[in-house]
Amino acid sequence: MSEVAIRVESLTFAWPERPPVLQGCSFAIPKGQLWMLLGPNGSGKSTLLQLLSGSLTHPQPLSGHLEICGRLGYVFQNPDHQLFMPTVGADVAFGLGAEALAWAEIHRRVETALEQVGLKHLIRRPIHGLSGGQKQRVAVAGALARRSEVLLLDEPTALLDPDSQAELLRCIRQLVDQEGITALWVTHRLAELEWADGVIFLSEGRVRYQGSPEQVRQQLGQLFGAFRSH
Structure with missing residues (x-):
């Protein structure tokens, strides 16, 4: 079994007197892989990344555990x-x-x-x-x-043109493949999933799906198909 670089277990987080932003989130990302954190606006993606980076320390999570194995780097949007x-x-x-x-x-x-x-x-x-x-x-x-050794990237292509988006994706994919870097890349673009080893789909503060890009696409397709059929 591969070593784990990022581990999140039953993580719940809320601001004082507000509903939880994250609710019981759990996932593990193996070392030397690129994973995408996908979800709509307001799903809790950026909050989760800030908790992982240590930049969001107050208030403390209500419950759960998170850890990163290796020196951390953070790339802003x-x-x-x-x-x-x-x-x-x-x-x-x-x-x-x-x-x-x-x-x-x-x-x-x-x-x-x-x-x-x-x-x-x-x-x-x-x-x-x-x-x-x-x-x-x-x-x-x-x-x-x-x-x-671990990169957290918060929607790093959001402000880029299509050529620059592809350029950055190729760069990170190469670092993962050739240097053994682990990367967690936040996105809302389904097209970027093809570069990933795995995908986590976050919605309303919960991890709804996780797995290979093909598995998550299939699950999302079934979800959206069910909505279209009603």
Whole structure:
């Protein structure tokens, strides 16, 4: 049985004096796989990702357990919310400032990370001169430079054109296949499921379906078919 990188067990979360946002969610994502977290707006996808990342700590979940095995990286929907430095190389190096690393090691990590996302040739390019897809790959490179083993991506293609969407999907798929990265990718686009190893469908705060993309498509097809037949 594959090692698990992300595990969620019976997780329930609610804001004070409000109905639960998440209700008894359970799933496990094996190491070295790309899974999509699919669901309509308001289903609890972003809340779940924030809980996994540790960015949402108050209030505490009402019940349940979650864990991530490995160093974590987070990619926002809008890359402009996490890219701060003037150039590509400086931004990828930014997160390494908290580590006691020699300059040569920082430079090596930055070059390696940018090579992994296909942007090494842009190491001195100003951030403002990049496309949206390139900015997202710089954000991914920053996580790789910090030796992240698990990536959480919150609708990273929402603001991208179709070509940039495909470019980013190929990049993450390659990192999973060649580098052994584990990725949980939040989406509302059914077309993106073809890139995934597994899919979790979240609705009204509950995990309704999970399995391979083919299995989840079939289950959703049956669900929507039942609605169309009434």
